[in-house]
Amino acid sequence: MSVEQKAAGKEEEGKLQKGIAEFYDESSGIWENIWGDHMHHGFYDPDSTVSVSDHRAAQIRMIQESLRFASLLSENPSKWPKSIVDVGCGIGGSSRYLAKKFGATSVGITLSPVQAQRANSLAAAQGLADKVSFEVADALKQPFPDGKFDLVWSMESGEHMPDKAKFVGELARVAAPGGTIIIVTWCHRDLGPDEQSLLPWEQDLLKKICDSYYLPAWCSISDYVKLLESLSLQDIKSADWSPFVAPFWPAVIRTALTWNGLTSLLRSGLKTIKGALAMPLMIKGYKKDLIKFGIITCRKPE
Numbered sequence: 001m002s003v004e005q006k007a008a009g010k011e012e013e014g015k016l017q018k019g020i021a022e023f024y025d026e027s028s029g030i031w032e033n034i035w036g037d038h039m040h041h042g043f044y045d046p047d048s049t050v051s052v053s054d055h056r057a058a059q060i061r062m063i064q065e066s067l068r069f070a071s072l073l074s075e076n077p078s079k080w081p082k083s084i085v086d087v088g089c090g091i092g093g094s095s096r097y098l099a100k101k102f103g104a105t106s107v108g109i110t111l112s113p114v115q116a117q118r119a120n121s122l123a124a125a126q127g128l129a130d131k132v133s134f135e136v137a138d139a140l141k142q143p144f145p146d147g148k149f150d151l152v153w154s155m156e157s158g159e160h161m162p163d164k165a166k167f168v169g170e171l172a173r174v175a176a177p178g179g180t181i182i183i184v185t186w187c188h189r190d191l192g193p194d195e196q197s198l199l200p201w202e203q204d205l206l207k208k209i210c211d212s213y214y215l216p217a218w219c220s221i222s223d224y225v226k227l228l229e230s231l232s233l234q235d236i237k238s239a240d241w242s243p244f245v246a247p248f249w250p251a252v253i254r255t256a257l258t259w260n261g262l263t264s265l266l267r268s269g270l271k272t273i274k275g276a277l278a279m280p281l282m283i284k285g286y287k288k289d290l291i292k293f294g295i296i297t298c299r300k301p302e
Contacts, residue, residue: 013162017138019214020111020160037122038063038097039090040156040184041245041293055251062184063097063155065244069237070182070297072151080104081150085174087139088157092132098129098153108218109137140166147176158185162216163268168227170233175300181233184241185293188218202290205281212278221294233298242286242293249283 027171039147041108043065067073076079082226086095089108092115099106100134110116119134119243139154140163152175161167171181188206197203221238228236 008136016160016162016214017111017218029040036090036093038093040094041248042251043241043244044247045063045166046243046246055248058248059093060097063094065241066155066182066184066295066297068237069295070180072180077103079257083149083176084151085109085142085144085149086154086158087142087152087154087171089119089134090114091115092122092134094153094155095132096123096126096128098151099128104131104151104244106132108134108136109139109142111136111138118291119298123135127201129166142170142174144174146173147179148174150176150179152181153181154181154182154183154185156186158183159187159215159218164219164223165227168224172228172231172233172239172300177300178302179300181228181298181300183224183294183296185296186215186218187221187222187224187292189292190220190222190292198290202288205285205288205290209278209281209285212231212281221292221296224294228296232301236296236298238294238296240292241295242291245293248280249286253279253283 036056036059038056038059040059041062042055043062044058064073072079072081074165081098082102082104084095084098084104084106086106086108087099089110091094092108095106095108098104108119110119113136116134116136120129123129123132123134134197135143139161141158152171154171158164158167168183171183175181188202192199193292198206209215210218221240225236225238254282286293
């Protein structure tokens, strides 16, 4: 790669990071106001009909099901993680939940100064300031030493990462020997054996979503598995949880169309409005089997 290409790549990455930070600076308050402090999909029974009041419970269930999938719901406290990093922490919902559940210390990182500040103030308000802290940092260059965390948690942040190999490499680097890595992320469908790329209409739909949510190129669940295999990680498991998240985006749209949702949106700014307008594209992507909601877990060798 030439010096010019490297410089252009760095500039592109800088623009992306700025866009992500500003998007979440602008939209996190609205989200919290309507949905609470978990900024991720809920986990539902397939084909269930749920009221808005059920969605916060479904978001907690998403955390619990992720822990179950990674075999972390042991009855034996000696097997619980003691130190956790929440990569792409939002306003810290997962960090606070996990710290309380396991009696662990947790540190969350985000690109958004507004999110980090809000997460720290919520932790203080809940009497968790000695257990949980949040800072502005880049997931691709984490400010932590090697092997620091028993649980490396990434709940819906991988889709924002421009370099998936570097992202997974950093998750593996900061995991302690024997530690668990959990990645829950938006993916595109796996390519068939004869396919070199997604179909043109699929690429076009994802590009529109990327432009609205500050996302770089997507990858598949199997791409993540290959990256983890290349790092010699163990007990690699993956699943497509798309059927379990189906009610989520229609519910987000319904809440956006309430008086509270609409007035909040209009006050929020153009980036958030643009994101709201892209929500039907997410539903279309899921319905057409293009978008997949992936969970990938593994363990770092002892």
